[in-house]
Amino acid sequence: MDFANYDPAGARRSREIISAKIVVAGGFGVGKTTLVGAISEITPLTTEALMTAAGVGIDDSSKVPGKETTTVAMDFGRITMAQDLILYLFGTPGQTRFWFMWDEIIRGAVGAAVLVDTRRITDAFAPLDYFENRKLPYVVALNRFDDAPQYELEEVREALAISRDVPLVMCDARHRDSVKQVLVTVVEHAMLRLQNEHGRGYAPVG
Amino acid sequence: MEPRRDPRGALVRPYAVTRGRTEPSRDIALEAVLSANATQATEARFAGHDKYRIATVCEGRAQSLAEIAAYTRMPLGVTRVLVADMVAEGLLTLHTAAPATGYEERMNLLGRVLSGLREL
Ligand SMILES: Nc1nc2c(ncn2[C@@H]2O[C@H](COP(=O)(O)OP(=O)(O)OP(=O)(O)O)[C@@H](O)[C@H]2O)c(=O)[nH]1
Numbered sequence: 001m002d003f004a005n006y007d008p009a010g011a012r013r014s015r016e017i018i019s020a021k022i023v024v025a026g027g028f029g030v031g032k033t034t035l036v037g038a039i040s041e042i043t044p045l046t047t048e049a050l051m052t053a054a055g056v057g058i059d060d061s062s063k064v065p066g067k068e069t070t071t072v073a074m075d076f077g078r079i080t081m082a083q084d085l086i087l088y089l090f091g092t093p094g095q096t097r098f099w100f101m102w103d104e105i106i107r108g109a110v111g112a113a114v115l116v117d118t119r120r121i122t123d124a125f126a127p128l129d130y131f132e133n134r135k136l137p138y139v140v141a142l143n144r145f146d147d148a149p150q151y152e153l154e155e156v157r158e159a160l161a162i163s164r165d166v167p168l169v170m171c172d173a174r175h176r177d178s179v180k181q182v183l184v185t186v187v188e189h190a191m192l193r194l195q196n197e198h199g200r201g202y203a204p205v206g
Numbered sequence: 207m208e209p210r211r212d213p214r215g216a217l218v219r220p221y222a223v224t225r226g227r228t229e230p231s232r233d234i235a236l237e238a239v240l241s242a243n244a245t246q247a248t249e250a251r252f253a254g255h256d257k258y259r260i261a262t263v264c265e266g267r268a269q270s271l272a273e274i275a276a277y278t279r280m281p282l283g284v285t286r287v288l289v290a291d292m293v294a295e296g297l298l299t300l301h302t303a304a305p306a307t308g309y310e311e312r313m314n315l316l317g318r319v320l321s322g323l324r325e326l
Pocket residue numbers: 026027028029030031032033034035091093094095143144145146147171172173174
């Protein structure tokens with residue numbers, strides 16, 4: 001843990017505003033932006049980061065003429081919960097080649113929801129692998145598309161080899177109440193994890 | 207040989223606004239919120255066009271680094287450098303992004319987020 005955000009001038013602040021973030025992850029087109037938009041108080045915003053070819057894993061940029069930099073877009077929403085508390089929801093870029101960007105996005109997050117499209121379940125392998133190898137608490141949310149095959153949650157848990165202690169829920173990314181439930185599950189899971197780790201004497205996830 | 211760049215350092219800040227610097231003077235999280243009061247916003251008039259735009263975005267409503275980048279349409283890396291400068295110059299106030307300093311504090315934050323969500 002570091003104190004990068006520690007501000008010794010804090011004393012002259014009139015009011016400190018705390019912000020927290022939850023990450024909405026998942027493969028290409030699984031409904032991340034839809035989920036964020038369903039609950040955000042602002043239309044999801046996009047911010048762009050410019051990367052060198054090296055950053056996206058293209059080792060020899062000379063093979064990509066005129067393409068030394070590439071733009072990675074991520075979108076996010078905001079929920080102002082109180083005058084001094086803002087929750088941000090960050091969607092990850094869908095393409096897995098931008099994973100180094102995921103590292104920046106998850107840093108300091110409360111937790112993550114990994115969205116799975118029930119029509120393309122195996123697309124979830126890569127995002128799930130990513131989170132299995134991180135300390136961040138996460139839950140898996142099955143985004144039900146209308147034309148998708150209907151699976152039982154336990155079938156999906158087995159197919160994706162999702163560990164018993166990772167919550168798995170159904171959702172409809174277009175509906176606010178459903179999205180709210182997903183986010184509640186993320187935070188409850190993060191609290192439980194923190195409590196367990198504390199009980200076992202581990203330092204908190206940060 | 208090209209030195210290996212770390213992923214964060216690989217963010218290119220192509221604009222002259224940062225005078226070629228690519229490392230911000232302090233690390234600012236995507237969700238860290240910044241605000242400018244009326245005095246800060248007035249002072250920022252003399253800090254150049256881009257900094258003034260940033261101060262305007264943050265005046266009266268706290269905005270995260272990510273929001274500032276989105277509203278000003280500047281790449282994240284450029285925005286981070288400028289915002290860090292402005293914090294150092296006193297033109298913006300940096301608020302704490304989710305402190306992870308201790309168990310009680312973290313639990314308390316999670317609890318507040320949870321009830322905030324339930325109340326939606
Ligand atoms: N039927 C149905 N359609 C959905 C649902 N969620 C998203 N969609 C649709 O699926 C498409 C892709 O959704 P997005 O929210 O853009 O997906 P994304 O994950 O942000 O996509 P990328 O950012 O490109 O990776 C859109 O046309 C949505 O309207 C859902 O729960 N049910």
